[in-house]
Amino acid sequence: xxxxxxxxxxxxxxxxxxxxxxxxxxxxxxxxxxxxxxxxxxxxxxxxxxxxxxxxxxxxxxxxxxxxxxxxxxxxxxxxxxxxxxxxxxxxxxxxxxxxxxxxxx
Numbered sequence: 001x002x003x004x005x006x007x008x009x010x011x012x013x014x015x016x017x018x019x020x021x022x023x024x025x026x027x028x029x030x031x032x033x034x035x036x037x038x039x040x041x042x043x044x045x046x047x048x049x050x051x052x053x054x055x056x057x058x059x060x061x062x063x064x065x066x067x068x069x070x071x072x073x074x075x076x077x078x079x080x081x082x083x084x085x086x087x088x089x090x091x092x093x094x095x096x097x098x099x100x101x102x103x104x105x106x
Contacts, residue, residue: 028105035098042090063087 003025007017045064052060054069064087071080 028102031098031101035094038094039091042087042094063090 003021004017007021012020042062043064044062045068048054048060048062048065049068054061054065063083067080067083067087070076070083
């Protein structure tokens with residue numbers, strides 16, 4: 001609250017208060033929630049498999065479900081392993097910048 005009052009006393013407009021005071025304070029929360037939601041979205045296998053089994057058709061396929069189906073139902077293990085590697089690379093590309101920024105802050 002003191003930051004907002006100090007910005008108002010200094011003559012900051014509402015847009016400047018949001019841009020230079022409020023958003024920088026919320027940056028770590030936004031980044032943390034973004035990383036968690038992206039990892040859940042990339043690994044949304046269990047909910048889709050239990051609820052819809054990937055159907056109707058292939059309308060609810062995600063990468064993890066495609067990997068599971070190709071590896072274990074179609075017994076195409078190399079293709080399933082390649083999809084797993086792609087999923088790992090996607091998760092690492094989301095999590096690594098977050099870890100680097102959080103370690104840099106400490």
